[in-house]
Structures are given as structure tokens and as C-alpha cells.
Amino acid sequence: MTAPPPPAPCLPAPCLPALFRQGIEAHLRRVREDWDGRHPLHGLRPRPGAVMVNHNDYLALARHPRIVKAMTEALGADGNDALMSGAFLYGEHPQLGLERALAAHMGAPAGILCQSGWAANTGLLQALARPGMPVYIDVLAHMSLWEGARIAGATVHRFRHNDIAHLRRRISDRGPGIILVDSLYSTDGSVCPLAEAAEAAGETGCVLVVDESHSLGTHGARGEGMVFELGLTGRVHFRTASLSKAFAGRAGFIASCDQAFTAHFKMGSHPAVFSSTLLPHDIAGLAETLAVVREDTWRRPRLQEVATRIREELTAAGLDLNGSRSHILALVAGDERQTMALRDNLEQHGVFGSVFCPPATPRTRSLVRLSLHTALTDAQVDHLINTCLRCCRPAPPHRPSDNPQLRG
Template sequence: MHVQLQQALQQARQQRQQLQQWRHVSCHDDQLLDFSSNDYLGLRRHAQVLKAYCDGVRDYGAGSGASPLVNGYQRPHRYLSERLAEWLGREAVVLFNSGFAANHSLLSTIGRHYQQVLLDRLAHASLLDGAQASGSRWRRFSHNDVHAAGQFAAQQAQTLLVTESVFSMDGDQAPVAQLREACPAADILVDDAHGIGLLGADGRSCAAQYSATEVDYLTITFGKAFGVGGAAIACRQEVAEYLHNFSRELVYSTAFAAAQAQAINAALSIIQSAEGQRLRDTLQHNIQQFHDLCLRYGLPITRQPAAIQTLILGAESRALRLSEQLREQGIDCRAMRPPTVAAGQSRLRIVISARHQPAQIQQLVLAIAAALEQVSDDPVSL
């Protein structure tokens, strides 16, 4: 390794360590009570999803073998794309390996044909990176600030406005209807990663409220409510064809396995079924129980209707210490720190799931209340 590179890496590490922002990868402990994962409906261990995955491996192998434009696009992929397009009321659906790849691909290819790209300030890193890669003028408006978005949109005729249905670090929702009214000439992209499967009629989230002429592009992911992995863009047919020709993330990546597509299809069937509605109802009941218990024990959470709840703690050290205290109590609930969130906004990101039992939610709230007392008495964590 070149000495200058080694020095740069060491300096970057030291800077982040001093700010208590250095991260490392560790294996998840299955013995811990999980309040961190985005498996909102508990489908990643659902018997039908697991069976579909296993059957897919038997029938199609462990991998797809090639990119979608070679021969990696197989019958389960096509079936999934067609089902999703019908379910979401869009002409076409393009499959990607991840939500990051989907967002970056769409904005870096389609975004270049707009005079400006407007993003909510809390839009996901993949959206920001894609806007930067597009080569078009891009700017951010204050979080959920409809007036600011309207002012910016009025300055350019060809505007792409970018937001999220549910924001991943705060759990709040975008005012899509008001944004449409404030920016009537803009095309709109909604990243529906944390809403799809959970919100709206039949779990269709944004697609249940807005047609393809009202919201031009939808990004959905399969690693959250679907419990599997991968992502898709729902759009017009001509956009899908353009992506198949110009999206580098699509053209030059091996497609995810047909077995994975079969597992996603199984998850979609559950989401569309009466069982899916029961799971959504259970999730809402669990969220309400969490809110009620937090109120009873005086926990200053930001009450959100979505599965993502936050406890703002400010300092990185305080958030890390509280997360460690919970882990010692057998609970996995992670601290979120800059640069993922704004400076001074370190927090616990608490994810409620349909799989949680009432006793487990009570266990979490009591553990947070006890840990908060310890952290408040610890001058190192203030």
C-alpha cells in the first residue's frame, strides 16, 4: 500500500474515532430481541417464503448466471415484474439488486434529462449520489418544506422532485399531495422503500393513492416488508426500456437469483392476502402499544405512525451507551450517528414489527427507561 494512502486512511479513521462515528461490521446475535431490522411483517422467516426460495434453488440453481440482458432474466423474474406492474398500476417494473442501485441508476440516467433535480434534505444517500451523478443541477429543500420545494420548482420548467414515502431515520412521511400541488409541472420520484407492503390499500402504499401520471417513478425494495432482498423501479414502459439500455447498474450486474424472485413472489402473495392485512393490523396495534407505554413511562420518543420510531439523544456517546445498555439486557436496538443523521441528532432507531409480542414491547420500553436513567447519571455520556 502506498504510504500516502495508508496515512490518509489512518487519518480518516482517527477523525471518525474522535467523533465516535467509526463503524465496524459484526455478526447479528440471533439470541437478542431484535428491534433493529426492517423486517416489518416478519416475512423473512415465513414458511411460504422459505419454501419458495428452496424450490427456486432446486429448479433454477443458486444464482442467475448472468446480467438481465444476457440470460440472467428468467421466468420468475418476468412473472414478478408483471405482477408488480399490475399491483402498482404502472406500465413496467425493472428489477435491481438493491435499493441503492435502483435509486442511483434512475437518477444518474433519467436525471440528466431534467434541468434540475430537487431532493428533500433527508432523502436517502442513494438518491443524493444519483442526483450528483446525473450531471444536472441539483439542490435540496428543507425537510418536508412544501413552500420551499414550490419556489425552487418554479425556477426551472423541467424539474424532477425527489422524496420518500417514509423517511428511514425519522419514520415520518412526505406530504406528497401537497408537493404535487406546489410543484404542478414537476415530475415526481417517490422512494417507497419503507412504505410498500405496509401502507395504503392492500399494502400498495403510494401506488394506492397516486396514479402513474401523478407520481412518475416509484422505487420499491424487497428487503424490508417483503423480507427478502433486491429492489425495483415502477415506471412507464419507455423509461424501463431506456434503463435496460443505459443503466450501468443493470446492464453490468449479474441479476439476482431466480430463487430470490420466487421468494419475493411468495412474499407478495402474502402481502396481498388476508394474512397480509392481519399482519399490517398487528403492526399498527404494536406501534400503538409502544406509544402508550412510552407515554406511561415518560420516554420522549417522536411518535410516528410508521414502524420506525426514534429517541433523539443528541451526543454520539449517549446514543452508543444507551444502545450498549440495551444489548446487555438482551435487546438489539442500534444507535444512529452522523453522518447518517445530522450532527447533534444521534438517536436510537427503534423498529416495531408485526412479529413482536406485547411482552417483548413492554420489555423494550422498561429497558430503555432504565438505561436512560443510567446514561443520564453518567457524565461521560452527556
């Protein structure tokens, strides 16, 4: 056997000039002064039997044997195959077949698979918007939608969360453009008034984009999403989704109202043109996941049952869940130090949620998010409820000025 070559010599690394260390120093000060030398997202290691509500696997599919088997077989048969942009794919390629299947599942004429939900949203806005075009965005919409509008050079006009009357006034002042909302908001679990948003878009000549990342798979009789469930597919131009939530995979998806837009996107969106496409085992896993999502109709009612019971019992006991109407619950603690203390308390009692802090939230509205899922047993639900009642205090009242996106 030939000996491996010797390692390359380790040369001294260059030093960053002081100008470029400012961000690093600011972060280090934040660690020392705001976080007491700890990382706000890193808590205890869970012990066996802990209640894990810190992930987005809402339908408990991440370890489903059918999906794992499909991915394993594809990896053995195809390896990583050819790595290239999706713009090169044509004919009967499995990814194009999956795009058609997902579009049909959502009741859309066409669909586009992307590398992630972030790539779907930023790429869509880059391909759809134009410099100076008005874009109207809910202040709690996902950051990828904000970034997509920025990349496109659009003029962004924020409107108050779920306030369609405010949205209408914005459009009246600035003219028709693109409306951006989430169907289900990932920070606090609130639900968009989609029928009102669609009515506003139709009456004002706007294009409506709905991010369904947290409702695709969990809503609709077979997981078609909230837009489909509400009968609004003919009034929403584009739906996007991260497939790393209920679909427990690695990809993003755009459901398009226009077949011709698909070709335009794949040649005009930088994330599509300049990134390699999905790997064969990802495609195989997502195709099998789609089948399971459609066939296992018991998963959505169980998720709704779990979420409804927890929301009702915590609300009845006086906890402020910040308007959640879904399987996402936000326990607002205050600043980052207070939120870390709440997280530590919950984890010491065996409940593991996710800390959300700046830049995901305003500085005074950091929170612990609980992402409920189908796999929670009745005993785990009991424990979660009792732990929240033991550890949580009433949250401070929310003032619009707390949200930096509303200032100015």
C-alpha cells in the first residue's frame, strides 16, 4: 500500500486588520456582557426521556423507516451522481418528477425545487421583483423574504403584523406591488388572515407570496398546506416552503401559478443558476416523504390534538402564548439573560425548547419556542404542561415600539 503524502506545512495565518475585527469584538462583548460568558443557544445535554420540542419535525418523519430506506437505496445506487445546477436538468430526471408531484400535491400548475427555503425565497424575489418595485411585508415575515426583497433592489414597506387594513393603506399610498406573508409565523405561532390578504391583493392588483414553511404537511386533509385547505389556490400567486420542517428534508420549494415562470426562474435566479442541485438520496427521501405525508392521515389530527390541549391548558392557567393558534408556542421571557434563565429552568425539568434572540427577535422580546409534534405521548404532554406552569411567569405586555422593524 502506498504511504499517504506528508501533510502540508502549517503556515502562520494572516491577521485581520482592525477595521474588520469590529464585528468580532462586538460579538465577544455581547458574550461577556449580555450572556455572562455563555452561548444563548447552547444549554444542557438532554437526558433519556427528555421532552424534545426544539426541532421542526412536526409529523415525526425524520426517522421513518420507509424514508430512510428510500434514501439509503438511492445513495447505494447513485452515490452523489453529477453535481450541477438545476438549470441543466431536463426530460425524465427524478428531480423534475418530484417538482411535478409536489406542485400537484399543493394544487399548483408548476413547482420548483431549490437548495433550501432560504434559496427559494431569496431566489423568487430576485426573479420576480424589480428595482424600486413596492414590496409590502408583514413585520414578522421570515428574514429570507426581507433579504430577497433587498437583493432585488425593491422598495420595502412593512405593515403591522396581520393588520390587513394597514397593508391596504400602504398599497393605497405606494401603488400595486408584491405582498409577502407567512401562512404560519415561525416565531410566535400566529396565523395569517390569508383570505383577507388574498382579497387585498386581488382588489389592488398585487402579487401575493405566501411562505408555507410551517403549514405545508401539517394543514390540509393530506398535508397540502394552509392555502389549499382554505380554498385559496386560485388567489395566491406563489407559495414557498422549506422542506426541512414537516417534510424533515433538505430543500426548498416554490409552487408557482405560471408554468412559464419555472424556466425564467431557473435561468434568472442566482441561487438556482450558481448552486448545485439536490443529491439523488435527497430527492428519493423527499419523494417517499410526500407519499407518507399523504398516506398517514392520522399524523395531522394527532398534532392538532396535542397543540390544542397544551394551548388551552396553559392559557387557562394565565400564561401568555402571544396569540399562537398552532403547534408553535412562544414563551416570552424578556431580554437574553432572562430567556437563558427560563431555558435553563425548563431543561433542568426535562423540557428542551429553542431560544430565539436577536437577530431573530427584538432585544427585549427574546423567547423560548416550543415546537410541538406528533410523536409526543400523553405523558410527555402532561409533563410539558406541568413544567411550563412551574417555570414560566407572565410575559411583559408587548408594545409596537419593542419591534425595531416598526420604528421609523
